[in-house]
Amino acid sequence: MADALPDPATQAEFYADVPLKRFLAWVVDAVLVALLVLLALPFTAFLALFFLPVVWLVLSFLYRWLTLAGGSATWGMRLLAIELRGGDGRRVDAGVALLHTLIYTLAMGTFVLQLLSVVLVLISPRRQNLPDHILGTAVVNRPAAGW
Numbered sequence: 001m002a003d004a005l006p007d008p009a010t011q012a013e014f015y016a017d018v019p020l021k022r023f024l025a026w027v028v029d030a031v032l033v034a035l036l037v038l039l040a041l042p043f044t045a046f047l048a049l050f051f052l053p054v055v056w057l058v059l060s061f062l063y064r065w066l067t068l069a070g071g072s073a074t075w076g077m078r079l080l081a082i083e084l085r086g087g088d089g090r091r092v093d094a095g096v097a098l099l100h101t102l103i104y105t106l107a108m109g110t111f112v113l114q115l116l117s118v119v120l121v122l123i124s125p126r127r128q129n130l131p132d133h134i135l136g137t138a139v140v141n142r143p144a145a146g147w
Contacts, residue, residue, distance in 0.1 A: 103130065
């Protein structure tokens with residue numbers, strides 16, 4: 001499979017400000033997941049408070065996986081006009097979204113892996129984090145009409 005992601009040397013506009021946009025999208029997504037957790041609490045008769053980290057993890061995982069699978073971007077990413085693309089340049093499918101979310105979740109649970117992921121975003125030409133490097137994906141600025 002040939003690499004069809006935009007070349008950062010000749011199409012730098014696809015990667016311009018992506019680290020900042022990724023961070024801001026992450027903040028938006030974290031707030032949205034917090035709201036989902038708060039909305040879920042009454043439906044569990046507030047029993048979820050006893051295992052809140054598990055509820056948070058499950059809702060966060062489902063939110064990320066389903067939004068990536070449904071449009072190649074979480075709602076935070078859509079707000080900031082960025083999206084996840086596969087190595088073939090296309091939007092990701094549900095399988096790639098699941099794997100990306102799984103690796104992301106594991107990295108978030110380990111300080112060293114999360115630090116590595118952040119450093120990779122800052123130094124790699126395509127601004128790829130750890131899951132992106134493993135899967136060959138990249139977050140790009142949403143193209144107006146494709147590439």
